[in-house]
Amino acid sequence: MFGQAFAPAKVNLFLHVGPPGAEGYHPLCSLMVFADVGDRVSLAPAEAMDFALTGTFARDLAADGDNLVQRAALAMLQAVRAPRSPVMLALDKQLPVAAGLGGGSSDAGAALRLLRAAWAPDMSDARLQDLAASLGADGAACLWGAPVLAEGRGERLSPAPDLPVMPAVLVNPRVASPTGAVYGRFDALGAFGDVTPPPTPEAFETVEEVAGWVSLLRNDLEAAAVQIAPEIGDVLNALRGEPETLVAQMSGSGATCFALCASDIEAEQLAEGLERLRPDWWVRRCRLGGPWPDPA
Incomplete structure (x- = not known):
């Protein structure tokens, strides 16, 4: 039920961006792949909901309740709509912040995978992906850490071509x-x-x-x-x-x-x-x- 999840760095092999639409959002097209370096998210039982932040770039990411791991936990709580056992979420931040690596979205994806296993094992992949998408443009693409072609605002995903390591x-x-x-x-x-x-x-x-x-x-x-x-x-x-x-x-x-x-x-x-x-x-x-x- 509890454990760790890897949050890999996202890399855009290309990123094509169009003019903003009426709502101010830019359409894009990008092939996203993922690195074997990244952050780690862990989940453990706790007496009350809590969050810990460690790692090389921890001080660049304030633990003030507004990071994407905590937002992912709130989204999951709202989705299950029932009391759940409190947990400690911990983020080991090894990726630079504001770095173009999708670190926050990948951290959120790792947290969502762990929280589903702990709180809602019957939740479908589609529902989990919707939750990830609600957290940001890269959220859905970063949930699984698998190569993907992203279009629209980043929410329209299609399979990537077969790629070598x-x-x-x-x-x-x-x-x-x-x-x-x-x-x-x-x-x-x-x-x-x-x-x-x-x-x-x-x-x-x-x-x-x-x-x-x-x-x-x-x-x-x-x-x-x-x-x-x-x-x-x-x-x-x-x-x-x-x-x-x-x-x-x-x-x-x-x-x-x-x-x-x-x-x-x-x-x-x-x-x-x-x-x-x-x-x-x-x-x-x-x-x-x-x-x-x-x-x-």
Whole structure:
């Protein structure tokens, strides 16, 4: 009934964003994959509902009742509409905050999976996905941590093409890239993209094939994010200048960027080189794909 769940980092292999509609929301099209690095959420019996926050980036995420793990618990309580045994939810925050990695949405998804097992094991996957979607645009996509093509506001999901496990490096310059500010600058620039899904094969055999395809696509928020946080441009230049990098892009609204590499060895070499060059950056070698197993 109780245990831990993995909350993987989300990476947008591409992100095409259109002009805002009448309600102010931007349509998008994005292929989301997930890394084998992320946060951890745990659930344990308690005398009263409680929440604990630990981890490298805990101090950047205030435990003030407004983070997505606590909002997920409230949504689940409202959904089951019956008294439930109190629990302690704990979040081990290892991903940077406001980083374009969907950390909050992934944390919420992990919490929802644990809470369903504890409180509502008969709840359907569809109902759980609705709850996740109610918590934010990335909520539904991040619930299961599996590659998915997202459209609309992020709520229209369809299967991703078959993908290989992709060696990669994630780099964040340890600056925030707030989504609202990036979209505000994006609107001011007016460089809206076409959100029609790009031509995509049913399956990719190698990471080189994926990289070649990604190189033809884009992240429409990149220019706006770089204006707000020029350090993002420094990261992209550094990644794109290294021989181990097959392709490099920004994820989400930034500030994290990723590089695909041909092998784990090359990803490790790239990560180690960047760590020596910029010890002030957050650098993680990883694999992209998903879903990844929950910890034992």
